[in-house]
Amino acid sequence: MANNQSVRRHLYAFTRGRIIGKLEEGRSVTSVAAEFGIAHSIVSRLWRQFQTTGTAIRGFSSGRPRRTTPADDRYIVLQARRNRRQTAGEIARHTTQATGRPISRFTVARRLHGGSLFARRPVRCVPLTPAYRRRRSLWCREHRDWRDNE
Numbered sequence: 001m002a003n004n005q006s007v008r009r010h011l012y013a014f015t016r017g018r019i020i021g022k023l024e025e026g027r028s029v030t031s032v033a034a035e036f037g038i039a040h041s042i043v044s045r046l047w048r049q050f051q052t053t054g055t056a057i058r059g060f061s062s063g064r065p066r067r068t069t070p071a072d073d074r075y076i077v078l079q080a081r082r083n084r085r086q087t088a089g090e091i092a093r094h095t096t097q098a099t100g101r102p103i104s105r106f107t108v109a110r111r112l113h114g115g116s117l118f119a120r121r122p123v124r125c126v127p128l129t130p131a132y133r134r135r136r137s138l139w140c141r142e143h144r145d146w147r148d149n150e
Contacts, residue, residue, distance in 0.1 A: 011038070016046060016056045023047050067107055072099055076108055077115035088112065088119075 011019070015036070022032045023043070033043040050056045068076070072095060079091050088105040091112075095103050112118070128136070 010058065011042075011046075013057070016058075019043060019046055020050050020056050023050075067101065067103055068095075068099075068111060072103070073111045073114065076111045077117060080112055080115070080117050 019032055019036060022035070023029065029043045029047060030040055033040045036043070046056055075098065076091055076095055079094060080086060088108040092103050092105045092108045095108065109119075
């Protein structure tokens with residue numbers, strides 16, 4: 001491979017358009033690939049995609065499509081900020097009613113994590129028994145006159 005082909009790089013939309021334009025002029029795939037300094041297979045694949053779909057836009061993501069839109073994500077975070085005591089299940093029910101699409105509580109939890117909101121429990125002290133409280137109070141009364149060196 002030539003030096004300019006050894007590094008993987010994505011073609012910008014403008015460059016893709018220029019390649020398609022040269023191929024539509026009737027130029028060969030090999031000459032266009034040589035002119036842009038990219039592999040023959042890349043130009044060939046781009047041309048095939050353009051002929052079948054009518055567009056040369058690059059796909060943005062792979063994998064499973066998201067269940068919520070960015071607007072839904074903002075709505076979920078807003079609901080959580082408005083009512084801090086709402087559970088993920090309750091927010092999921094409200095969002096499902098608002099959008100008409102079923103959304104699970106796990107999806108809501110992921111969107112809240114994305115919005116920097118996490119579930120927290122308030123810290124509580126260990127409850128003291130009445131006998132322990134009496135003994136502690138007695139100890140404090142006995143030692144209230146002590147100085148620092150004692």
